[in-house]
Amino acid sequence: MAEYRLRPIPPYGAPYFPFNDWLSFPFQSKAKDQRHQVPLTFESPYDNTNGKWFRGNLHGHTTNTDGELSPDGYVQKYAGLGYDWICISDHDFLTVRPSSCPDNLVFIQGNEVTARGPHLLHIGCQDIVTPDPDRGKVVAEVMAREGLCIINHPNWQEDFSHWPQALIESLPPFHGIEVYNAIVRDQEGSPLATNRFDRLLSKGFRVWGYANDDTHWESSYGRAWNWVSAEDCTPESIIENLKKGRCYGSSGVELTRLQTEGKRIRIESENGSLCIASLDWGLEIGRYKGSRWEFDLEELYDEGRRTPTYIRFEVHGEGDQVAWTQPIHVVGQR
Ligand SMILES: [Zn+2]
Numbered sequence: 001m002a003e004y005r006l007r008p009i010p011p012y013g014a015p016y017f018p019f020n021d022w023l024s025f026p027f028q029s030k031a032k033d034q035r036h037q038v039p040l041t042f043e044s045p046y047d048n049t050n051g052k053w054f055r056g057n058l059h060g061h062t063t064n065t066d067g068e069l070s071p072d073g074y075v076q077k078y079a080g081l082g083y084d085w086i087c088i089s090d091h092d093f094l095t096v097r098p099s100s101c102p103d104n105l106v107f108i109q110g111n112e113v114t115a116r117g118p119h120l121l122h123i124g125c126q127d128i129v130t131p132d133p134d135r136g137k138v139v140a141e142v143m144a145r146e147g148l149c150i151i152n153h154p155n156w157q158e159d160f161s162h163w164p165q166a167l168i169e170s171l172p173p174f175h176g177i178e179v180y181n182a183i184v185r186d187q188e189g190s191p192l193a194t195n196r197f198d199r200l201l202s203k204g205f206r207v208w209g210y211a212n213d214d215t216h217w218e219s220s221y222g223r224a225w226n227w228v229s230a231e232d233c234t235p236e237s238i239i240e241n242l243k244k245g246r247c248y249g250s251s252g253v254e255l256t257r258l259q260t261e262g263k264r265i266r267i268e269s270e271n272g273s274l275c276i277a278s279l280d281w282g283l284e285i286g287r288y289k290g291s292r293w294e295f296d297l298e299e300l301y302d303e304g305r306r307t308p309t310y311i312r313f314e315v316h317g318e319g320d321q322v323a324w325t326q327p328i329h330v331v332g333q334r
């Protein structure tokens with residue numbers, strides 16, 4: 001099997017350009033020359049992310065539906081964890097900002113479309129949409145209202161298929177899926193849905209991955225969240241950047257740097273110790289130990305094998321703690 005040429009550049013802090021000779025792989029010869037005749041372009045949501053990073057949860061329920069916490073109790077819990085923003089997304093019900101919500105916790109209105117079909121999030125809503133059994137109609141309506149539209153917990157339930165894959169793929173455009181939904185830890189199925197993510201991405205769907213608590217009980221908060229790069233922590237700015245994928249999901253690993261510059265990506269983490277890079281269809285191409293990584297994305301290209309259309313990274317830490325980056329797309333391939 002041919003070797004992919006993506007590699008981490010080990011000596012972080014070594015001269016950035018040009019490469020030291022010893023950093024160049026010996027097989028950088030003919031193929032590389034040919035490769036430059038058809039330059040690849042990388043589309044990263046993290047290009048020039050110079051904003052600040054803000055943390056929040058998009059998915060959770062209160063006593064207005066089937067949650068254990070009152071809206072006041074809910075925002076207090078998240079305020080206590082130091083979240084920057086929070087969303088309540090009750091089932092087919094619009095819970096508005098509780099009066100006790102602290103000023104420094106930005107509140108975003110949401111709704112989980114629930115009845116009569118698989119669930120999805122409508123974030124940034126002014127009102128709920130009708131939970132039509134035709135989820136294609138619901139998605140179109142959420143998008144028409146300029147909401148952030150996310151497919152929820154695809155691998156929930158005994159058949160690990162709350163959302164059958166074919167149904168997701170039949171939907172009109174939406175923003176993304178929950179790659180991790182923490183409440184499914186306590187339910188049948190799998191909280192993780194990177195398998196669905198890879199299938200969608202590999203078929204050309206431009207979707208992003210989000211991680212959420214899906215808070216129901218007092219004990220089920222603060223287990224999964226999203227960090228968003230934004231200029232300001234306002235509902236509008238947070239939602240806008242979530243829509244653009246300028247974010248990553250986490251169940252405990254924090255990235256202190258996540259930035260692309262042209263064809264290079266730099267990832268740093270204080271509590272992550274292993275970075276796994278994978279391509280189309282979940283093809284894992286490497287596991288890199290450490291806490292800081294630099295990748296030359298052009299090294300993805302390898303003549304004789306199908307050119308990847310995207311790369312994504314998972315940074316693993318202690319136990320089951322993970323950070324899931326968005327895909328970086330490869331375009332302009334031959
Ligand atoms: Zn749900």
Ligand SMILES: [Zn+2]
Pocket residue numbers: 059060061112214
């Ligand atoms: Zn829910």
